[in-house]
Amino acid sequence: MPDAVTAALIVIGDEILSGRTKDVNIGTIADFCTDLGIELSEVRVVPDIEDEIVAAVNAVRGRYTYVFTTGGIGPTHDDITADAVAKAFGVALPINPEARAMLEQRWKDTGTEVNEARLRMARIPEGASLIVNSVSAAPGFRIGNVHVKAGVPKIMQAMLEAIAPTLEGGAKVKSVSIGCRVGEGTIGSAFGRIQDEFPDVKMGSYPRMGSTTVMTELVLRSHDEDRLSLAVERVRAMVAAAHANAGLAETVVAY
Amino acid sequence: MPDAVTAALIVIGDEILSGRTKDVNIGTIADFCTDLGIELSEVRVVPDIEDEIVAAVNAVRGRYTYVFTTGGIGPTHDDITADAVAKAFGVALPINPEARAMLEQRWKDTGTEVNEARLRMARIPEGASLIVNSVSAAPGFRIGNVHVKAGVPKIMQAMLEAIAPTLEGGAKVKSVSIGCRVGEGTIGSAFGRIQDEFPDVKMGSYPRMGSTTVMTELVLRSHDEDRLSLAVERVRAMVAAAHANAGLAETVVAY
Numbered sequence: 001m002p003d004a005v006t007a008a009l010i011v012i013g014d015e016i017l018s019g020r021t022k023d024v025n026i027g028t029i030a031d032f033c034t035d036l037g038i039e040l041s042e043v044r045v046v047p048d049i050e051d052e053i054v055a056a057v058n059a060v061r062g063r064y065t066y067v068f069t070t071g072g073i074g075p076t077h078d079d080i081t082a083d084a085v086a087k088a089f090g091v092a093l094p095i096n097p098e099a100r101a102m103l104e105q106r107w108k109d110t111g112t113e114v115n116e117a118r119l120r121m122a123r124i125p126e127g128a129s130l131i132v133n134s135v136s137a138a139p140g141f142r143i144g145n146v147h148v149k150a151g152v153p154k155i156m157q158a159m160l161e162a163i164a165p166t167l168e169g170g171a172k173v174k175s176v177s178i179g180c181r182v183g184e185g186t187i188g189s190a191f192g193r194i195q196d197e198f199p200d201v202k203m204g205s206y207p208r209m210g211s212t213t214v215m216t217e218l219v220l221r222s223h224d225e226d227r228l229s230l231a232v233e234r235v236r237a238m239v240a241a242a243h244a245n246a247g248l249a250e251t252v253v254a255y
Numbered sequence: 256m257p258d259a260v261t262a263a264l265i266v267i268g269d270e271i272l273s274g275r276t277k278d279v280n281i282g283t284i285a286d287f288c289t290d291l292g293i294e295l296s297e298v299r300v301v302p303d304i305e306d307e308i309v310a311a312v313n314a315v316r317g318r319y320t321y322v323f324t325t326g327g328i329g330p331t332h333d334d335i336t337a338d339a340v341a342k343a344f345g346v347a348l349p350i351n352p353e354a355r356a357m358l359e360q361r362w363k364d365t366g367t368e369v370n371e372a373r374l375r376m377a378r379i380p381e382g383a384s385l386i387v388n389s390v391s392a393a394p395g396f397r398i399g400n401v402h403v404k405a406g407v408p409k410i411m412q413a414m415l416e417a418i419a420p421t422l423e424g425g426a427k428v429k430s431v432s433i434g435c436r437v438g439e440g441t442i443g444s445a446f447g448r449i450q451d452e453f454p455d456v457k458m459g460s461y462p463r464m465g466s467t468t469v470m471t472e473l474v475l476r477s478h479d480e481d482r483l484s485l486a487v488e489r490v491r492a493m494v495a496a497a498h499a500n501a502g503l504a505e506t507v508v509a510y
Contacts, residue, residue, distance in 0.1 A: 014459055017295045018430075019285030020474065021461070026281075026300065030274030040272045042307075043300035045281065048459070052297075075440040076460035077447035117443025136464075152464055175273075185330040188372025192332035204269055204303070205331035206276070209391075209407055219275065 005038050005170030008060035011045040012053055012071040012081050013151055025070045025156050032160050036169035038066065048072060053084035061088070061146055066167065071151030073140060075117040081148055082141075086125035089143055096124035099139050106137035132162045142166075175221045176232050179214035179253045180239045182246050183207070190238050191218065194231065200224055201231040214253075260293045260425030263315035266300040267308055267326035267336055268406055280325045280411050287415050291424035293321065303327060308339035316343070316401055321422065326406030328395060330372040336403055337396075341380035344398055351379035354394050361392035387417045397421075430476045431487050434469035434508045435494045437501050438462070445493045446473065449486065455479055456486040 009029050015021040026043055033040040041064055046052045053072075061067050072081030086093040100122040107114055121138040124130065131140035131149065135158045140149045142163070149159040180187060184205045195203045201222040208214050218235055222228040232254060240250040264284050270276040281298055288295040296319055301307045308327075316322050327336030341348040355377040362369055376393040379385065386395035386404065390413045395404045397418070404414040435442060439460045450458045456477040463469050473490055477483040487509060495505040 017285055019282055019289050022282040027274055027277040030272055034274050045298035075443040077450050078459045118440035154464060185373035188330040195332050204333045209409055
């Protein structure tokens, strides 16, 4: 197995923890990482409390290839992500001329007043590079391996697209799903034995509640296509036997 | 402010981190906690790796009043939450007679074969009490302050309902939202000054993209209803002034 490229995500915001806002960024970033061959290894949701954000950033940034954060980079007093990240890296947080220019261009175009609150969004930790925001101008930034992005999903997605070319992905994980028409308890032991034989293929079992056609979805994932194919054949045969044993057609669908 | 009742949630599962499954339990549990006056203070999503689960459980269980986990309590080899929680508490993981009886009753009713994989679901850490699963029988459990629940949303919700009467909520946080028809950058400084005057009222600002009526939602939260009312009046007046200044009707809606 090649060296894994890994990532952690820190979702910042009281509104996620109170339930007021339902997060969708975790799923988007998980898909984004998987597409690039980056293994998303951990997610933390933390409140708008500076010490908590600092602690989370410092807990993960030495551990994973990349760290992504979402939320807390707007113009109001509860937007403290830049402050916290600057503190985590022990650097100052001055107004960044390039960020200010991006914002002022936008404000000029839209006839928006420049004020102290809006200028908060131009404060960027010393040594960071900017992440372009094609939606609403206020940039994110990257410092070390930490990528700071907005929380609004549309802006967050635009920033993901902006950073994609700068990230080095790992070997892509190939994945095959196998639909199984019996419950996972029926094939659990046999499936576990196949997993034991293929430690290089990660195998997961997911019940599908309320479905009468596929009751269990078996997902096999590996960096090694040949080993994956071998394992898929073994699991297909196991499922076919379970189907036959339950008086169902032996047909097994892999997708 | 009364002593806060707090909680952490640990979401367990490779499928969330790969993007294959989009989590909905975080939002459900956040709402559940808010309703009971429990402050959800942290969420972690961790993979199906025993050491990671053990580390997450031990990192949070001393820090918060309650810990909830979701996922990893099914019959297959990738369901290792019970193993990890038993390890975190340093206790054995025997077959629990009460859990076995619940399962066997269900299997009898549904004509389901008893096998080694299914019996995995009766393994409960020593000293734990069971959490009833009204959907599919396989119970969750509580050990110390850690509540272990299924990942399938429907089952997870049934288990939340089962534990609700056993949890002691804190003082409920009262919350008022105020719709603001100007961007958050316009009111950011004035809003921040009101926050400074009311450290006991948490104030958040949330842009609403694409809306032409409410552009910014201001959310005020406090345990103290009188202080909250005072702060709401201050923010209403500030927003009315901002509306008037922008040539909009002064009307401000609080909800």
